Amino acid sequence: MTTPIDRTRRSFSMEEGVAILTRTPATLDALLRGLPDGWIAAHEGGSTWSPFDVLGHLIHGERTDWLPRVQTVLAHGASRPFEKFDRFAQFAESEGQTVADLLDTFSARSAANLRQLAALGLTGADLDRPGRHPELGPVTLRNLLATWVAHDLDHVVQIARVLARQYADEVGPWQKYLRVISGTQG
Numbered sequence: 001m002t003t004p005i006d007r008t009r010r011s012f013s014m015e016e017g018v019a020i021l022t023r024t025p026a027t028l029d030a031l032l033r034g035l036p037d038g039w040i041a042a043h044e045g046g047s048t049w050s051p052f053d054v055l056g057h058l059i060h061g062e063r064t065d066w067l068p069r070v071q072t073v074l075a076h077g078a079s080r081p082f083e084k085f086d087r088f089a090q091f092a093e094s095e096g097q098t099v100a101d102l103l104d105t106f107s108a109r110s111a112a113n114l115r116q117l118a119a120l121g122l123t124g125a126d127l128d129r130p131g132r133h134p135e136l137g138p139v140t141l142r143n144l145l146a147t148w149v150a151h152d153l154d155h156v157v158q159i160a161r162v163l164a165r166q167y168a169d170e171v172g173p174w175q176k177y178l179r180v181i182s183g184t185q186g
Contacts, residue, residue, distance in 0.1 A: 012146040014122060021114060024152040025107035028055065031159065033103055040099045042166050051159045055102040056090025058155055062109040064089075066148045067116055073131035073141045074120070081132040 010016075032040065032051055043050045049057070069082045094102060120126075127142040164180040175181050 012127070012142050012149075014127075014145070017145055017149045018114060018117070020149045021110065021152060024058075024156065025103070025110050027156055028058075028159065029103045029107065031163075032099055035099070039163060039166070042162055044162055044165055048162070049158070051162060052094065052099055052102065053090055054155050054159055055099065055106055056094035056097075057087070058152070059102060059106050059109060060086070060089045060093060061151070062106065062113055066144070067113045069131065069144055070117065070120070070141065073129050073144065074126070078130040078132040078138060081134045084134050 032055070040052050041050050043053075064083070065085050072080060072082055097105075122141070127140065127145070129141045131139050131141060131144060133139050161180050164178065168175060168181045171178060171181065179185070
C-alpha cells in the first residue's frame with residue numbers, strides 16, 4: 001500500500017517553484033495583451049488595483065524585492081533586515097506606459113531574475129539560511145522563495161477576479177455558482 005499524499009500542501013521545491021515563476025509572465029500575457037482598455041483599467045472599487053496596477057507591482061517586485069532579498073540573505077543572513085518594499089511604487093513607475101510595455105518588461109525582468117537565481121546554485125542548506133524581514137522578523141530563504149511563488153499566483157488570481165467581477169451583475173442567478181465572483185471556497 002502506498003502512503004497517502006496530502007494534495008492540499010507541499011514542501012517548497014526549487015524546481016517546482018521556478019516552474020510556476022517561469023509561467024507567470026506568459027500567463028498574464030495570454031490573459032491581458034490586446035484586451036480593450038476597459039478591461040485593463042477595471043478594478044473592484046475604492047483603492048483596489050486594476051490589472052495594469054498589478055503588472056506594475058509585479059515589475060517593481062522583480063526589480064527591488066525578490067532577488068535583492070535573496071542576495072541579502074546570502075550576504076548577511078539575519079544580521080541585516082531586508083530593505084522595505086514600496087507596495088505602491090507602481091503608480092509612479094508605470095505612468096505613461098501601455099499594458100504591452102508592462103507585459104514585456106515583466107517578462108524580461110522575470111526571466112533575468114530566474115537566470116540569476118539559477119546561477120546561484122542554491123542547495124538545501126542554503127534554503128534554510130536565515131534572513132530578517134523588517135516587519136515580520138525571522139524568515140528563511142525557503143520562506144522567501146515560496147512566498148515569491150505564492151505572491152505571483154496571488155496576483156494572477158487577483159487579476160482574474162477583477163476581470164470576472166466586471167460581469168458580477170450581468171451573470172444573473174449564476175453568480176452563486178461562480179466562486180471568482182462570490183468569493184466562496186470550493
